[in-house]
Amino acid sequence: MERRLVSDAEAVHAHIIKTGAYVDLFVMTFLVNVYAQCGAMAAARKVFDYLPKRNVVAWTTLITGHVHNSEPELAIQVYLEMLEAGSYPTNFTLGIALNACSSLQSLELGKQIHAYIVKYQIEHDTSIGNALCSLYSKFGDLDYAVKTFRCIAEKNVISWTAVISAFGENGEAASGLSFFSEMLWENVEPNEFTLTSVLSLCCTVMSLSLGKQVHSLSIKRGYQLNLPVRNSVMYLYLKCGLVNEAYKLFNEIESSSLVTWNAIIAGHVQIMDLAFDNLSAYQGGTRALEIFLRMIHSGLKPDLFTFSSVLTLCGKLVAQEQGEQIHAQTIKTGFLSDVVVGTALVNMYSKCGSIRGASKAFVEMSTRTLISWTTMITNLALHGKTQQALQLFEDMRLVGVRPNQITFVGVLAACGHSLMVDEALNYFEMMQKEYRIKPVMNHFELLVDMFVMSGRLGEAFDLIKKMDYEPNEFIWLALLTGARIRGNLDLGLYAAEQLIKLGPRDSEICISLLRMYRAAERWIDMSHVEKLMREEQLLKLGEWSWICIKGKVYSFEPNELSCPDNNNMEMCTLLEHLLGQAKTLGYEFSGSSELVDNEDANVSSRIHQSEEFAIAFGLLNTPNAAPIQIIKNTSMCRNCHDFIKCLSILTARKIVIQDRKRLHKFVDGKCSCGDFWGLL
DNA sequence: CTAGGGTTAG
Structure with a gap:
């Protein structure tokens, strides 16, 4: 919604006084809302204080004003004031109060209000259910969010959108998409909010085909000019490699918002991972830097999204000089205190080769999340600082932060650097027994690599047979190379056979295969691989x-x-x-x-x-x-x-x-x- | 007269 001007509000106010309408409670409540909508909360409160009478709508209007103007403490204060004055909250009041709780990050208060809701048996109400659903989602309790959604007697678009984005917020994008199809099945019409949310989920699961369908659905529904929808589509296309389509959208967006710029920068940073052997992906990185500078030049002020992306970009470009300039800007603008920006800074210094800079940035952070700890641990491992990484892991547990899968990837990588296989196995067991974390492919890759490197081929092979995943090319390649070096031809040839089955994707793999076959004097297999390299044009990775x-x-x-x-x-x-x-x-x-x-x-x-x-x-x-x-x-x-x-x-x-x-x-x-x- | 969804970051 367009933000109103205070001068307009004052004009409305003057008109009300002139006509004598200030005795009318409805009119004056409207005026409170007008002031609130232009951010003049002091004026809104003043009008409220002079009201001839206070009813629950007036209270709710004031509370809403505080929430929308990022003053959740005041919102709750007014809410309590209202209860003291003897007014009973309606579903509107409770909804906005729950909203205040999530901005305040106060689950306790939210639960108190929830208890009130349960007491009066109104949790089936649509607006209350919607608010509860998004509250619990924001606090990371997806199960409860879904439960409250299921409780809603009459679910509307908003209920569905709330639950779909709850899945997105809690890392369950795929389930969110299945709720979307359930929604369509129930004949609920998605609106621009739903579509934006769903597009973001498509982006997370990298489903271009589904994303395209949702894009055309949004055009069919008349939302093709809606900015958030366009931002999401643009980001989706860019992330999935449809660079030209993304640019087309970017250029067509006339009043591009900060989000548009942030999205196009972030998209470029993302696709740098897409193809490591692709020069254009790196040129994309350069382009992202140029776009960032253009954005600054156009007078837009970067925010925490911009800074996080650009710091990551500098890390990927190993561009410390640029990174340090951005660092200075985050200090000047105050965004450095944001935990995501701080974490990105740690990562930037490390990726540029300065583990000291990274440690300094980490120590200076005022708050750290699981991701901050994991970033620092992983980067210490990257720099071969085994002991420091393991020590930091213990520190993290000591302060009560619960590690996740990725933390253990960092821990195992740290062990790998010093070939501490048995310690690694202990951590691997700790992960499963103490933290009930299911191992992922990365863990197996690191363990197999460690076994192979320390000559424990039998244990490597046992682990491969035991794991729940189909072994990938990295696993077989590690086994093959280890077996070849140790002269275990049978095992090496077995690994080679598996690699061939997977279809070797690049020349580095082919060269390992050639070496293996040469060692085993398998001339026919050698010529087979050579033929493959010629036909698939894998002869040589372009090297830059x-x-x-x-x-x-x-x-x-x-x-x-x-x-x-x-x-x-x-x-x-x-x-x-x-x-x-x-x-x-x-x-x-x-x-x-x-x-x-x-x-x-x-x-x-x-x-x-x-x-x-x-x-x-x-x-x-x-x-x-x-x-x-x-x-x-x-x-x-x-x-x-x-x-x-x-x-x-x-x-x-x-x-x-x-x-x-x-x-x-x-x-x-x-x-x-x-x-x-x-x-x- | 009051509400309950959305886009981009580590």
């Missing part, structure tokens, strides 16, 4: 690295040192020079890049991996002591890894590389990954 300097992203491809062109002459010279120096430190080119696995490879035609160019570019374009921060879409090879360890000594720079699988932080000749980076 990126570096972000001053908000601009530069990308690099691998190249031969022997054929510099004008663009890379300076970089090639620098690399050549550093290569020579590295040799004096004992660096030796092993002759074969693991990715290429080419027996003909020899020292004279050493190929520079893309990250080396990115590093050279960084060295030439950043100040002396600045860290070099890079992203790479494939896994690093060992050869490059050795070279970059030397570079960290030679250049006295911190070098951070986020590759396809993990974070490498090179300082003084050492890497945080501990030199084994899994078996992929």
